[in-house]
Amino acid sequence: MTLTNWAGNVVFTPERYVRADRVEQVQELVAGAPRVRVLGSGHSFSEVAATDGLLLSLEDLPLSVDVDTATSSARVTASARFAHVMPALHAAGLALHNTGSLPHISVAGAAATGTHGSGTGNPCLAAGVIGIELIGPDGELRTLDTGDQDFHGSVIAMGLAGVVTALTLKAQPTFDVRQYVYDDLPLDALIADFDEIMGSAYSVSAFTHWRRPVIDMLWRKQLASAPEPPAGYFGAALADSPRHPIVGMPTQNATQQLGVPGPWHERLPHFRFEFTPSRGDEVQSEYLLPVEQAGAALAAVHAVSAQFADALQVAEIRTIAGDDLWLSPCYxxxxxxxxxxxxxxxxxxxxxxxxxxxxxxxxxxxxxxxxVFGLGRDRIRALYPRLADFEELVHRTDPAGKFTNEFTARYLDLRN
Ligand SMILES: Cc1cc2nc3c(=O)[nH]c(=O)nc-3n(C[C@H](O)[C@H](O)[C@H](O)COP(=O)(O)OP(=O)(O)OC[C@H]3O[C@@H](n4cnc5c(N)ncnc54)[C@H](O)[C@@H]3O)c2cc1C
Incomplete structure (x- = not known):
């Protein structure tokens, strides 16, 4: 059987693929193999998870989501996807600060790559991690929390800090959200009033096909207690029926809109768990810039849009709060x-x-x-001020380079 990522654009050809079902088994396998990577739910489009050594799946580890209302946190195993974690938190009166566009992805994999949702006040999902349990190259299990010197390099680590077996996530009181969609926001308006428009609700996403100077849809996910939105907004009009981010796809796959209030985990993702998210037949790219550069960058992208629009199914613009995780694209x-x-x-x-x-x-x-991206090593290296700290961490904790792969070695100075 061919092993691929979710999109099918990456074919994995490891020397060995093992679906482990016990942490002790993972420890033994890691200790005994010269080269190890973990495959999460396989939703990455890059070769970040690939290896020519041992590829481990932790999906069969006993699933547990231990919610602790006293500390407002939840310890989740590496087998957990957001779809497992979110309802359990909500049932206990708690919530995550945000979600990605879909609940299908694994929590460990999302943390490892800096996966994010939208909202100027909401940092990426990894910023909600307060504890991490991981197996080092010797097979030993250790725990890091926010006070440990290696913590801020180990959460978004693309698998280089070790095999993560469990994470502890901080939570907040649960909340309700109402989702509204506006049609046809002029691009000029978004460029001129970017901060106001993107900060106008808890989570805001702007979808465009870059075929005309218009944002086709502005999705606003507001706290249920916030006032009703106006019928018109910067030239855009409130939609009177549900939308899908990709025009022509069934709107039933998308989360409830039209201002119907519902719990955070049923409104903040764009896609419902029961249905195929996005289109499936696709490749994705994303670039994360300082928000101060938003207007000029949007104008620059618009200027070359004729050169890429034919390859595009849809584009999305989001905002994210900064964080202090060394390899975070929002660092x-x-x-x-x-x-x-x-x-x-x-x-x-x-x-x-x-x-x-x-x-x-x-x-x-x-x-x-x-x-997927085409940027080269020098460009990437110049963009991360804590890269040297991260490389020192990896050299110290994994001196033989057991957790490296071709993708990470392309951009980072690693022993492999
Ligand atoms: C339809 C779709 C929608 C998406 N929407 C968003 C979005 O809204 N926002 C966004 O930012 N991204 C989005 N993504 C990208 C996706 O969130 C990331 O690629 C994420 O890393 C996927 O998690 P995964 O579990 O599938 O990880 P994988 O792709 O399986 O692995 C990613 C990395 O995590 C490592 N890893 C996984 N588990 C472990 C573990 N237990 N221990 C150590 N390392 C581990 C892997 O080795 C690899 O380096 C989307 C992807 C798809 C397909």
């Missing part, structure tokens, strides 16, 4: 994220990426580790 800065869902055809995507990355070359655009 140290409030961020605007420019996302692109491409057609599943690299002969079209590769030139599209070249045009886009050319347009973004004057900006500090960090690519999403889990999505």
């Amino acid at each position: 140290g800065r409030t961020t605007v994220a420019l996302h692109f869902t491409w057609v599943d055809d690299m002969s079209k995507v590769t030139p599209a990426l070249a045009a886009l990355e050319g347009a973004l070359s004057n900006f500090d655009a960090r690519p999403h580790w889990g999505k």
Whole structure:
């Protein structure tokens, strides 16, 4: 059987693939193998999870989501996906600060790549991690919390800090959200009033096809207690029926809109767990820039849009609060994220990426580790101020380079 990622654009060819079902088994396997990577739920589009050594799946580890209302936190095993964690937290009166666009992804994999949702006040999902249990190259299990010197390099680590067996997530009181969609926001308005528009609700996403100077849809996920939104907003009009981010896809796959209040975990993702998220037949890219560069970057992307629009299914613009995790694409800065869902055809995507990355070359655009990009080693290295600290951590904790792979060695100085 061929082992691929969710999108099918990465084929894994490890020497050995094992679905482990006990932590002790994982410890033995890690200790005995010269080269190890973990595959989460396989939702990355880049080769970040690939290896020519041992590829481990932890999906069969006994699933546990231990919610602790006294400390407002939950310890979740590496087998957990957000779809397992979110309802358990909500049932206990708690919530995560945010979600990604879909609940299908594993918590450990999302943390490892800096996966994020939207909302100027909401940092990436890894910023909600307060404890991490991981197996080192010798097979020993250790626990790190926010007070440990290695913590801020170990949460978003693309698997280089060790095999994560469990994470502890901080929680907050549960809350209700109402989701509204606006049609046809002029691009000029978004450029001119970016902070106000993207900060107008708890989580805001702007979808465009970059075929006209218009944001096709502005999705606003507001706290249920916030006032009713106006019928018109910066020239955009409130939609009177449900929308899907990709025009033509069934709207029933998308989460409830039209202002119907519902719990955070049923409104903040764009896609419902029961249905295929997004389109499935696709490749994704995303670039994360300081929010101060948003207007100029949007104008620069618009200027070259004719060179990439044919390869595009849909694009999304989001904002994210900064954090202090060393390999985070949002490290140290409030961020605007420019996302692109491409057609599943690299002969079209590769030139599209070249045009886009050319347009973004004057900006500090960090690519999403889990999505495809063409930027080279020198460019990537210049974008991460704590890279040397991260490399020191990896050299010290994994001196033989057991957890490295071709993808990570392409950008980082690692022993392999
Ligand atoms: C339809 C779709 C929608 C998406 N939406 C968003 C979005 O809204 N926001 C966003 O930021 N991203 C989004 N992504 C990207 C996705 O969130 C990331 O690629 C994420 O890393 C996927 O998690 P995963 O479990 O599938 O990880 P994988 O792709 O399986 O692995 C990613 C990395 O995590 C490591 N890893 C996984 N588990 C462990 C573990 N237990 N121990 C150590 N290392 C581990 C792997 O080795 C690898 O390096 C989307 C992807 C898809 C397919």
